[in-house]
Amino acid sequence: MREVGRVSLIQESWALSRELVQQTRWGGFASTTLWGCPTRKYHSWLSVWRGFGRYELLPQVEELLHLEQGHFLLTTHFFQGRLAWEGYRHLTRFTAHPAWSWHYQVGELRVVKTFFLHPTRPVACFEYTFSGPVLFRWTPLWAVRAWHTLRHEPLAIVRKGDQLNLGEDLVLYLKVDPVPRFIPWSYPYAGSYYPREAERGYEATETLYAAECWEWRLHGPGTIRIALSLTGPVDAWPSLPAEAPGFSFTQALAQAAEQFFLSDAEGEYILAGHPWFGVWGRDTFISLPGLTLVRGQEERFHRIMETALRYLSPDGRFPTIFPEVYTAEDVGLWWGWAILQYLRMGADPAQVYRRYGEVLHQVVVGYLQGLAGEDGLLRVPAFPPASWMDAVIEGQPAVPRQGALVELNALWYALLRLLAELSPSEGARWRWDLLARRVLAHFKPTFWEKSRGYLADWREGPLANWQIRPNQLFAAALPYRPISDKIAELVLETVEKHLLTPRGLRTLSPGDPAYCGLYEGSPAQRDYAYHNGTVWPWLLGSYADAKLALWGEAAKPALEALFSGFESVFYAYGWEQVAEIFDGDAPHTPRGAPAQAWSVAELLRIAFHLRRL
Incomplete structure (x- = not known):
């Protein structure tokens, strides 16, 4: 589904529950809904990674048309707990490729708004195309804050020529064509409201700040282009991403995989999920084979592994959360699991040992001693x-x-073997x-x-x-199993009877008194449900491993059905993404983060092994 028409777009609950995500290797991030309306504090047209956290810069832009018939907002936004700006009423179409594009009809005037982050250059690009004369005012509403916070303090944005000083040692370089009239407009937009934060039991209101209104008067059809650069003046206009041809669900998943990589001067990382996860050790190693090896990116696999080695502690532990949270005991075992998957996909054992043998010893000795x-x-x-x-x-x-x-002990045994x-x-x-x-x-x-x-x-x-x-299940799924085939069959039978759903495996049997089938309510209620019944798609990867190990090609039809079933939810929450979790109870509503690395990665790994049968 690459295009959405007006019939769907005018449905508030449908449009606001679909979230868009763009992540670039250079650290730029953008996320919003199909209305272009932020519903979370993590939604922003431009966010940047600094260290191991994100700064949200531009949650919204006020887009105002002045026509003979009156003034019309294209922007949709919540203020003071209600939908106050209703630009969605003019929407006729949304397309996601080759860039996000919103099509509006205001009287006789047709407007197309296009947005994209350049994949390799640190530039965010807006483009507005008008079918006729218009006076257009564009007012960026700034937050400039750490991603898990909200802004309440005053913010001073200062423009000098083509430079915008945002504070926090952040400067944006502008390229605008045609050059607008810059109108001073230092104004606090108080009460900016994020309904999904309120639903989740968190603070949901902040103040966004404007510094200027940018105005253009077009006397006929025309295009306005705005580029915001993080590293210096923009010499040439960034071109739109290439239009991707029609492709299969597996190819679409491969494209989704590209949204989780992040590079800096130290190396390359995997972001665990969007929009609120950073770089997590366990998630990195579980996601790594599916995001890289099955897509033919062996060198990227090594680059990410070697980046992680820079954070290995003297006692053989990897961070739970990069760069310096070392709390979980299983992260090194999942690092070993990634090595096992690499070998399973055909890597040369001698070369693997030459490259990672010393670290394997360090990790194993750390577990032995600890x-x-x-x-x-x-x-x-x-x-x-x-x-x-x-x-x-x-x-x-x-x-x-x-x-x-x-x-942990199944992984430990496999690592020793x-x-x-x-x-x-x-x-x-x-x-x-x-x-x-x-x-x-x-x-x-x-x-x-x-x-x-x-x-x-x-x-x-x-x-x-x-x-x-x-x-x-991992005792039945690993290449080296600590249990017999018969016990593995019984484990798989139990998992299928109690835990298997079309969206992944439940974390607890519905027959258990502690089972919670809905991931909703207060933060504490959600945290309880998180591993007491909630469904996790990433677990299907090891489910497939166990089933293929025991039944071989006979397992293929059932696994193909599970895999293809995710196509129906690929546009249901994170647009062209797979959610972190789903409700344990039918209809298994997607929950948690709209885009999760290991959900995508393990589906890709399943597809890879099915192709090899």
């Missing part, structure tokens, strides 16, 4: 949360997990194999009870947690 017991299993405290189920409510884990966690096979020294291979055998000998007694027919989620001494969760 978490491994005499039985070889890894054990973790309940807090801070050690795994991906990391939501916290009032200082306590929403899903308490402690002791030996099933997926990997070292036992890759190590060039016979003595080293023997030592790693001995430790892997010790883990294997204790894995089944720790997590398996035949009468239940599935794996415990965690065990601490005599206490075992038998809630049916998807974490057990």
Whole structure:
């Protein structure tokens, strides 16, 4: 769906629930809704990355037409809790390619607004095309704030020639054609309101600031172009992105994947999701194979891996959140998982060891010294949360997990087996194999009870947690499994019976008293539901791994149906993206971040392995 007509665009709930995202490698970011109306504090025509956070610069622009019939706003915006500017009433069409374009009809006048961020140059571009004479006023409404905050303090924007000084050591360089009349307009737009923030239980009102109104008088059909550059004067007008030809859903996912990469002087990173996630270690390593290797981008895979190595701690730990939050215990295991996927896709083992063998040793030794017991299993405290189920409510884990966690120990066993096979020294291979055998000998007694027919989620001494969760699936999905084929089949059967949905796997069985099937309500209510029933698409990647390992080509029809089913929600929340999560209950409404890296990545990885059958 590359084009939306007026019938859909005039429906408020439909149009405002579809969110657009543009992320560039140079750190520029833009996000809004199909109305061009910000509904979150994270929506902005231009945001920039500074360090490991984003600055929201330009949440909205006031676009005003002066015609013989009167004054008409093209802008749609909320103030004081209500929809105060209703430019959407003039919308006739929206297209997303080759750039975002809104088509308006005001009386006899046709207006096309086009916006894009240049993919390689730090420039944001607006273009307005008018079918006839018009007096047009364009007023940028600035926020210039850190992304998780709102502005209430006064903001002074100063223009000197073609330079806009925004404060915070930020300067924009302007290129405008034709040159407008600059009208001083230092005015606070108080009460700018973001309804999605209010729905989520957060502060939702801020003050945006204008410095000038820019005015053009066109005496006939014409085009106005505005370029905002972050690094210096714009010499030539940036050209529109090339029109992408018609392509399949898999190709559309590959295009969506490009929205998660970020480069700086230190290297290249993966952003976990949009619009509020930064660079997360676990998300990076889980997303990496699908975003790079399956798309033939092996060098990018290495570039991102090597960037992450710069943040490896002396005791072999990767950051939970870059650059310096080291709280989760599983991130290094997911780094190893990315290496396993690289090998599974055909990498040369000797070359992999030459490149990453030393780090593999450092990571494994870190786990041995920090978490491994005499039985070889890894054990973790309940807090801070050690795994991906990391939501916290009032200082306590929403899903308490402690002791030996099933997926951490499945990953640990696979990592030990990997070292036992890759190590060039016979003595080293023997030592790693001995430790892997010790883990294997204790894995089944720790997590398996035949009468239940599935794996415990965690065990601490005599206490075992038998809630049916998807974490057990990794023991059946990894290239080196710590369980037999028969147990893997029973695990898969349990997962399919209790957790599988068309949008991913639930985080808890609906039959469990703790199950919560709707991700809604206050922040605490949502944090509780997050891993107690909410569906996560990224888990389908390992579900597919387990199913293909056990059933081979016979699994293909079911997996193809799951994969193609996401095409129907590809435009339902994040436009041409896959959401972070979905409700556990049908109809499995998309929730959380509208665009999530590992959701896209694992669907791409599924498609890759299906093509290889």
